[in-house]
Amino acid sequence: SGTGKSSNGDICHLWTIQPGNYPPQEWIYDGKLLRSVKYPNKCIHLKSGSSPDLRNGDVCHLWDIIDGSYPAQEWTLIPDEKCLIDARNIPFLLQSDLMPSK
Numbered sequence: 001s002g003t004g005k006s007s008n009g010d011i012c013h014l015w016t017i018q019p020g021n022y023p024p025q026e027w028i029y030d031g032k033l034l035r036s037v038k039y040p041n042k043c044i045h046l047k048s049g050s051s052p053d054l055r056n057g058d059v060c061h062l063w064d065i066i067d068g069s070y071p072a073q074e075w076t077l078i079p080d081e082k083c084l085i086d087a088r089n090i091p092f093l094l095q096s097d098l099m100p101s102k
Contacts, residue, residue: 006036006038006039006062007062008063009063010062011060011061012060012061023038024038026038027044029075029077032075033073036062041064041065042064043063044073045060045072045073046058046059046073047059047060047061048072050072
């Protein structure tokens with residue numbers, strides 16, 4: 001939620017960047033989790049969890065961080081070789097550790 005309270009299950013979707021400081025659109029990547037700046041105790045989580053039925057098109061939503069290893073909340077950021085990387089606009093592929101590699 002942009003201006004209101006965020007809850008488990010709030011859908012993460014692409015949106016036009018809001019100018020200035022806008023915590024609902026800001027994320028911290030700690031090498032494993034994509035944590036919300038607005039609510040640092042929440043992160044991006046695969047809706048299907050660690051279900052064996054995981055496939056393309058799964059929904060990413062906001063969820064409380066689960067202690068320990070929990071693959072549905074663990075991500076690997078892979079730079080896109082076709083784009084130049086600079087500090088203002090870092091392109092990346094968001095890949096869950098549950099999805100098979102290419």
